[in-house]
Amino acid sequence: MEATSSVKEREHLYRLIVSQLRYDGYESAASNLARNFSAYPPCAPSSRLSHLVRLGNQMEGEASKPDHSDVLSHISGRGIMDLEFESDEKIMSPPAHRHELGYVTSHKGPVLCSNFSHDGRLVATGSADMSIRILDVDRMATKSTVGQQDPHPVIRTLYDHSDAILSLSFHPTVSVLASGSRDNFIKFFDYSKPSVKRAYRSVIEVASVRCLTFHPSGDYILVGTEQSTCERNK
Structure with a gap:
């Protein structure tokens, strides 16, 4: 089960790489990679991988910052409101739809x-x-x-x-x-x-x-x- 999950994760990663290469204009490299792992359905151009890398870098930066949770806990224990307190109320809004950007053609103006x-x-x-x-x-x-x-x-x-x-x-x-x-x-x-x-x-x-x-x-x-x-x- 874990092996199957790992294979699917790898395939998803390769698809993200192909889409990013096409988005950046490297069609030849994208086609070669897609051919090697038999990508189907076709991978449309997308900058999703770049976005995920950017988010990962931000999370690493946040993780390297000092943890002040003990200080906040000590302050909130003295009757001062903890501004980072998260309520138990669940947000029931539906998940955002995922759209991929594909370049097709262009006009000479907007x-x-x-x-x-x-x-x-x-x-x-x-x-x-x-x-x-x-x-x-x-x-x-x-x-x-x-x-x-x-x-x-x-x-x-x-x-x-x-x-x-x-x-x-x-x-x-x-x-x-x-x-x-x-x-x-x-x-x-x-x-x-x-x-x-x-x-x-x-x-x-x-x-x-x-x-x-x-x-x-x-x-x-x-x-x-x-x-x-x-x-x-x-």
């Missing part, structure tokens, strides 16, 4: 918004560089698969705004992506056509479009701008 398609297969990102990128989620997940050629996850790059993209929304039933921008325009893109990079329809607003979302039926779109009204468009 990414200001993103949106998943309703089936979860696509994700769109909008940037201050005035471009929109649509990515395939499955390709994102397999981008770091060992021994496999990387299929680029970006399947569409769209351009038709003259200022930063502030909001995105996928149509629930057809291959249409709506975008809102600081240029006061709402744009509608048909991303089913690989060669088309421009919007097939534009709607001008009186102010920057801060947020928008399609109705579940797809018949309406709700738009919020920097003016003091909220509009429903059909």
Whole structure:
């Protein structure tokens, strides 16, 4: 039982090392190590190992400090409150979810918004560089698969705004992506056509479009701008 636990701990350590190497850009070293211990599922880029080492160093530093617990006990015994007293009350909050950071692609400017398609297969990102990128989620997940050629996850790059993209929304039933921008325009893109990079329809607003979302039926779109009204468009 202990041997099995030790093997699992070692495998977990190796996975952390592979993820850290990929996060730091050492793909060749990461691939070689992952191949040697047959890593499955693939190890996504992550800085978790670096974070754990940092925490360990902090704990070692704390352990080397003088222990004043006897002094505190003596003081608290004289009727003075011990500020380090821990109550027996248990915290019932759920454990924090663990998320791993994976680098997939980048814009030329800050990414200001993103949106998943309703089936979860696509994700769109909008940037201050005035471009929109649509990515395939499955390709994102397999981008770091060992021994496999990387299929680029970006399947569409769209351009038709003259200022930063502030909001995105996928149509629930057809291959249409709506975008809102600081240029006061709402744009509608048909991303089913690989060669088309421009919007097939534009709607001008009186102010920057801060947020928008399609109705579940797809018949309406709700738009919020920097003016003091909220509009429903059909």
